[in-house]
Amino acid sequence: MKIAISGKGGVGKTTVCALLCREFSRRGYSVLAVDADPDSNLPSALGFPGAEKIKPIVEMKELVSERAGEGGGLVRLNPRVDDIPDTHSATHDGIKLIVMGGVKRAGGGCACPENVFLRELLGHILTESREIVLVDLEAGIEHLGRATAGSVDIFLIVVEPSFLSLQSAEKINRLARELKIESIAVIANKTGSDEERDALEKALEPLKCIGALPFSSVLRKASLKSGIPGEDPGLEGAVSNIVSSLLETE
Numbered sequence: 678m679k680i681a682i683s684g685k686g687g688v689g690k691t692t693v694c695a696l697l698c699r700e701f702s703r704r705g706y707s708v709l710a711v712d713a714d715p716d717s718n719l720p721s722a723l724g725f726p727g728a729e730k731i732k733p734i735v736e737m738k739e740l741v742s743e744r745a746g747e748g749g750g751l752v753r754l755n756p757r758v759d760d761i762p763d764t765h766s767a768t769h770d771g772i773k774l775i776v777m778g779g780v781k782r783a784g785g786g787c788a789c790p791e792n793v794f795l796r797e798l799l800g801h802i803l804t805e806s807r808e809i810v811l812v813d814l815e816a817g818i819e820h821l822g823r824a825t826a827g828s829v830d831i832f833l834i835v836v837e838p839s840f841l842s843l844q845s846a847e848k849i850n851r852l853a854r855e856l857k858i859e860s861i862a863v864i865a866n867k868t869g870s871d872e873e874r875d876a877l878e879k880a881l882e883p884l885k886c887i888g889a890l891p892f893s894s895v896l897r898k899a900s901l902k903s904g905i906p907g908e909d910p911g912l913e914g915a916v917s918n919i920v921s922s923l924l925e926t927e
Contacts, residue, residue, distance in 0.1 A: 678923065679803050679828055681821065683814045683853075684835035685845035689866045693835050693890065694813040695722035696912070700920045702771045707808040709762065710772055713799065713820045715779025719813045725769045733778025734765060734798065735791050745790035745797075752790050758798040762806065773808070777820065796822055803828035816845060818852055826856035831926060834884070836877060837867045843880050850884060860926065864919060865889040888919035 680697070684690035694710065702708045712719035712733075720728035735741065744756035766775045777795050802810055803825050812829075814820055821829070832853050836842045846863065853861050863886045868874045874889040895909040 679806075679810045679812075679830045680833060680923065681812045681814055681818070681829045681831075682833045682835060683816055683818050683849050685816055685842050688835045688837045688842050689890075690835040691718045691722050691813050692896070693833075693864055693866060694719060694811050696890075696916045697920060697923075698723060698772050698811055699770075700913075700916050701809045701811075704920070708772045709766075709802065709806055709808040709810045710774045711777060711799070711802060711810060711812040712774065713777045713779075713795075713812050714815045716815070717776055717778065720767075720774060720776060723769065723772060723774060725767060725774060731767055731774075731776050733776045734761065735778030735795060737765070740765075741790050741794045745794040752793055754793060756794055756797055758794070758801045759805070761798055762802060775802070779815070795820060796825070800825040800828070816849060818849065818856075821856060821858075823856055826853075826858050829858055829860075831860040831862060831923065832858045833887075834861065834863050835866050836863055836881070837865075838869070838873050838877060843877075846881065846884070862887045867892045887922045888915060890915050890919075 682690050682694045691714070698708050698710045710719060710723060717733060720731050725731065744753070744758070746752045762773070762775060766773050768774070777799065799812070799820055803812075812820075834846045834849050836846045850861055861884065863881050863884050865874055865877045865886055865888070868877065868889045869892050877889075878886045891911055893909045893912045896912060
């Protein structure tokens with residue numbers, strides 16, 4: 678199963694991605710986590726030792742140049758990337774992680790070597806990997822192109838109880854639809870009550886909400902210290918229900 682996760686900044690999409698990774702792994706699945714957000718935080722959320730020292734693929738200049746071509750010169754539009762998931766990933770607690778990084782420049786959609794390499798790598802991961810793949814995207818979903826979007830089994834939008842979050846969800850949903858992604862669903866995060874969840878679900882219609890994660894003071898305290906989600910039985914039960922729902926859609 679290939680799952681892409683997006684949402685407005687601050688709604689907790691990276692934390693949700695980490696929680697889902699841990700639950701899939703706990704159930705015995707082989708999990709590949711892909712941090713495709715330029716503001717990379719997934720390694721920390723997953724508790725990877727030395728998370729801040731993990732070098733994003735896009736910053737491996739020699740590798741990108743060798744495979745995709747020199748900047749300003751000819752760019753290979755189909756660089757070899759099949760070995761990257763094995764040779765340039767980190768593993769911790771049974772979860773394999775690739776940090777993509779982002780191209781922080783004007784015209785980020787250009788066919789520069791870095792963008793071509795990231796696009797091809799994500800496309801390979803989404804089409805060839807036999808693992809559970811969870812991709813933590815930035816809100817703009819610009820890493821996904823038409824060639825790779827069709828390989829996403831489900832696109833998850835994380836929302837919180839706020840008007841701005843719902844507004845962003847509508848924009849992200851529209852972008853995903855334009856990429857012909859057929860299966861799109863929502864996870865409500867930081868909900869305070871059943872009434873709040875019901876209000877979110879109604880506001881998001883016709884998008885399907887596959888689960889809600891309650892506001893967790895345990896998680897809040899833990900994240901202030903290390904960024905790693907803490908142990909919260911209520912939260913874990915909700916995450917387990919969401920994973921079960923995802924597996925039913927497979």
